Amino acid sequence: MDSATLRLGIDLGGTKIEAAILDARGAIVWRKRIAAPRNDYTATLSAIRTLVLNARNDISAAERCSIGIGIPGSQSPIDGCVRNANSTWLNGRSLKEDLQSLLDQSIELANDANCLAISECTDGAARNAQSVFAVILGTGVGGAHVMHGQLVVGANGIAGEWGHIPLPWMTREEFNHPPCWCGRSGCIETFLSGPALVREFNASGAEPVGSAQEILRLAERDHAAAVALVDRFHDRLARALAMAINIMDPEVIVMGGGLSNIASIYTEIPKRWDKWIFSDVPAVTRIVPALHGDASGVRGAAWL
Numbered sequence: 001m002d003s004a005t006l007r008l009g010i011d012l013g014g015t016k017i018e019a020a021i022l023d024a025r026g027a028i029v030w031r032k033r034i035a036a037p038r039n040d041y042t043a044t045l046s047a048i049r050t051l052v053l054n055a056r057n058d059i060s061a062a063e064r065c066s067i068g069i070g071i072p073g074s075q076s077p078i079d080g081c082v083r084n085a086n087s088t089w090l091n092g093r094s095l096k097e098d099l100q101s102l103l104d105q106s107i108e109l110a111n112d113a114n115c116l117a118i119s120e121c122t123d124g125a126a127r128n129a130q131s132v133f134a135v136i137l138g139t140g141v142g143g144a145h146v147m148h149g150q151l152v153v154g155a156n157g158i159a160g161e162w163g164h165i166p167l168p169w170m171t172r173e174e175f176n177h178p179p180c181w182c183g184r185s186g187c188i189e190t191f192l193s194g195p196a197l198v199r200e201f202n203a204s205g206a207e208p209v210g211s212a213q214e215i216l217r218l219a220e221r222d223h224a225a226a227v228a229l230v231d232r233f234h235d236r237l238a239r240a241l242a243m244a245i246n247i248m249d250p251e252v253i254v255m256g257g258g259l260s261n262i263a264s265i266y267t268e269i270p271k272r273w274d275k276w277i278f279s280d281v282p283a284v285t286r287i288v289p290a291l292h293g294d295a296s297g298v299r300g301a302a303w304l
C-alpha cells in the first residue's frame with residue numbers, strides 16, 4: 001500500500017473518539033473507535049496519541065499519513081486556542097500545537113460540523129448541491145454552510161453555527177428552560193442535543209434514563225412522556241431548521257451526529273416546517289441523513 005496517499009481522520013466527539021484511514025479513493029482501510037475521556041484535557045491528548053500510534057502500527061509506514069482532526073468547537077483567530085467547544089475542557093487549550101508536538105507531525109484541525117459538510121459534499125448525500133447546511137445533532141449542536149462546493153468559513157470563523165442561537169418561536173414554557181454551558185439562555189443546543197433530551201425527560205418525573213436512545217426506545221413502546229418529548233423534539237427541530245432556511249435557504253440540509261439516526265426526522269420535519277418558513281409555497285429544501293453516517297466526521301477530518 002502506498003502510504004503517501006493515505007489520510008488519517010480523527011473525530012473527537014463528546015462521548016467517543018473515532019479514527020479512520022482513507023485511501024486515495026476514499027475507501028476506509030482502517031477504523032477504530034474508543035470512549036472519549038471526559039473533563040480531562042491530558043487524558044484526551046493521550047487518547048488521541050494512542051489512536052494514532054495504533055494506526056501507525058496497524059498500517060505499514062502509516063506515519064506518513066496526513067492527519068486531520070474534527071473537534072466540537074473552533075480555533076480562535078487570535079491565538080489558535082480551542083473555543084466554543086461543548087467539551088469545555090478543550091476550551092482555551094492549544095490543542096493543535098500540543099498534538100503536533102506529541103505526534104511529531106503537522107496536523108489539520110477543523111470544526112466537526114465543517115468536517116461533516118466536507119465529507120457529505122465531497123462524496124456523500126449533498127454531492128453536487130449548490131448550497132448545503134450541514135447539521136450535527138449529538139452531544140452538542142453545530143452547523144456548517146457550504147456554497148458552490150466551498151465551505152463558508154465566515155468573517156469571524158463561525159459561519160453556520162446555529163447551536164447557540166435562541167430556539168425560535170418559543171412557547172411560554174420554553175422560556176423557563178435551564179441555561180446553557182455557554183452562559184446564555186434558550187440556546188438551540190439546550191433543546192436539541194442528546195444530553196438536553198435526557199435532562200428534559202428525567203425532569204418529567206418519569207423513571208430516569210441514561211441516553212437519548214433509551215427515550216426513543218420508550219417512545220416506540222408508547223411511553224407517554226417519551227412520546228410527548230419526541231413530539232416536542234420534532235416541533236423544535238422544525239422551528240430551528242425553518243430559521244436556518246430563512247437565513248441560508250439551502251438546497252439540502254444534511255444531518256449528522258448521534259441523533260441524526262432518528263428516522264422520523266426525515267418524514268416529520270418537512271411536514272412541520274412550512275408554517276415557519278417565510279415563503280408562500282411548500283419548501284423544496286431536502287433534509288437527508290449523512291450518507292456516510294457515523295463515519296462522516298472522520299471522513300471529513302481525513303479530507304482536511
Ligand SMILES: [Zn+2]
Pocket residue numbers: 163164180181182183184187189
Ligand atoms: Zn449556548
